[in-house]
């Protein structure tokens with residue numbers, strides 16, 4: 001049995017301007033010890049999906065369809081009380097803005113020890129010992145337990161937050177851009193530590209990032225999202241050697257290591273769809289160099305193109321040609337011209 005089985009989940013936000021469908025019909029599963037990288041441009045629904053697993057969506061958000069089976073039980077239908085018990089102990093999240101999660105008026109140690117005591121029957125002394133242990137795991141000295149948040153650097157605070165998330169050996173860690181606020185060298189070091197600990201305690205992990213190079217180094221599986229839907233899902237090995245979806249091909253071009261140093265990267269022209277509007281056809285159609293008529297009308301299903309490799313494109317069979325053409329700058333230049341032409345036409 002998978003640890004987490006997300007089945008046909010849709011999530012929407014009610015706003016003053018109408019309903020925004022942030023995630024639509026997303027399915028994936030996660031085995032014990034597996035790490036999945038969730039990637040895609042800003043606004044594609046990564047954080048929404050992650051928060052929904054913790055049932056931490058903002059008040060105007062709701063899971064409108066689907067199931068999220070965790071250890072065989074549906075998280076969607078659990079009561080608030082049941083979910084609270086699972087948080088931290090079973091499912092822990094290191095959020096994007098985690099550094100603001102520390103309470104400024106208590107020492108970091110007190111906050112960590114209290115968190116441990118709420119979820120376990122450990123004495124204060126036992127909880128303190130566990131806190132020291134996890135601090136060491138993330139590279140913080142025990143004396144730092146006595147520090148207030150303002151006495152720590154950004155990197156230290158983030159380590160403390162990670163220590164808190166990992167302290168009860170959760171079965172599932174959700175790391176949402178856990179290191180973006182930090183400088184690149186510190187980012188890399190902290191991320192490596194998180195992965196090391198995740199492997200040691202055999203947790204599963206969902207790592208959310210817009211940087212696909214991070215996923216290639218740290219995750220076994222990659223899920224590429226676009227406009228609230230899964231476009232491609234594969235083992236990272238297969239994805240980085242043979243990506244299939246045109247959006248993934250575009251993302252790969254923006255990935256520095258496959259290019260000569262100094263060469264200008266090719267970005268995907270245009271921007272993601274407005275999720276307040278009803279979506280017709282493939283969501284990537286506006287920016288896709290290879291679209292045809294069917295792409296304008298029908299939403300492509302997620303098809304298995306090789307064992308455990310899925311892509312949602314009407315033209316999966318033409319991938320060899322797409323791979324070759326997507327490497328050329330003029331392929332994307334034509335998309336840019338097409339987009340400009342369409343805007344001109346709409347305006348006039």
Ligand SMILES: Nc1ncnc2c1ncn2[C@@H]1O[C@H](COP(=O)(O)OP(=O)(O)OP(=O)(O)O)[C@@H](O)[C@H]1O
Nearest residue numbers: 013015020022041042043044045046047048058275
């Ligand atoms: N509370 C909210 N109310 C209304 N719309 C929201 C809310 N939170 C997110 N959205 C919208 O839902 C969509 C998905 O947003 P989400 O933050 O999940 O994307 P993301 O891929 O995590 O982006 P980022 O990488 O910038 O965090 C976006 O269109 C966003 O504007």
